Amino acid sequence: MPLSEHEQRLLSQMEQQLLNDDPKFASAMKGSVRRGGGSAGRLLLGGAGILLGLVLLVVGVAYQLVIVGVLAFALMLGGAAWAISSPRRPSGPGPRGVVRGDGSTGPRPSGKGGRGTSRGSSxxxxxxxxxxxxxxxxGGGR
Known part of the structure; x- marks a missing residue:
């Protein structure tokens, strides 16, 4: 059921407010949205791994080969993990580092242990x- 114009307007206002209040969180949420590119191929490949593992499992049980059954289970588990995981993004051009309050990006601040100290943490x-x-x-004034 599509959203009404009023609901769409409210949703866009909430999105804009989120962008203004916490741009770092908003950009992280935009990056976590699954996109259609490559996910169908991952599902097909993962499904094929699950089916092949199932066939091997039946063969292993039929011929009482424990090692084939264990490998088949591992193949099914790997296929399921591959199917539900998201593809890694290539590290190409684009903003990297920290998102500032105004929405701009900059280099990640360096600090001890590889963790940067940001203005928010101080x-x-x-x-x-x-x-x-x-x-x-x-407590001392009592």
């Missing part, structure tokens, strides 16, 4: 320290 720590100080001050 302000979080500052808020935690302020809360701690406030609690200490309120």
């Amino acid at each position: 302000s979080f720590m500052e808020r935690m320290e302020e809360r701690w100080q406030k609690r200490r001050d309120e």
Whole structure:
């Protein structure tokens, strides 16, 4: 059932609000949407692996070959995993790094252990320290 014009307008307003409030989350969600390119081929190949594994499993049970049954099960499991997994994106041109508050991108900040410290994490720590100080001050004045 298609959305009415009012519902479409509300949805686009919510999308715009999300983009304005949290552009990093919005861009991550846009990237996680499955696209049709290549997914049909993955499903067919995964389904073929499952069917071949099923046939091998029947053969292994019929001839009482445990190793064939184990390999068939592994093939079915691999086929199912291949079918439901998303294809990896090639690392080509395009923005990489951190999405800033205004929606622009920049290089990932370097830091210890390969993790960058962003403005959001330092302000979080500052808020935690302020809360701690406030609690200490309120508790000591009793």
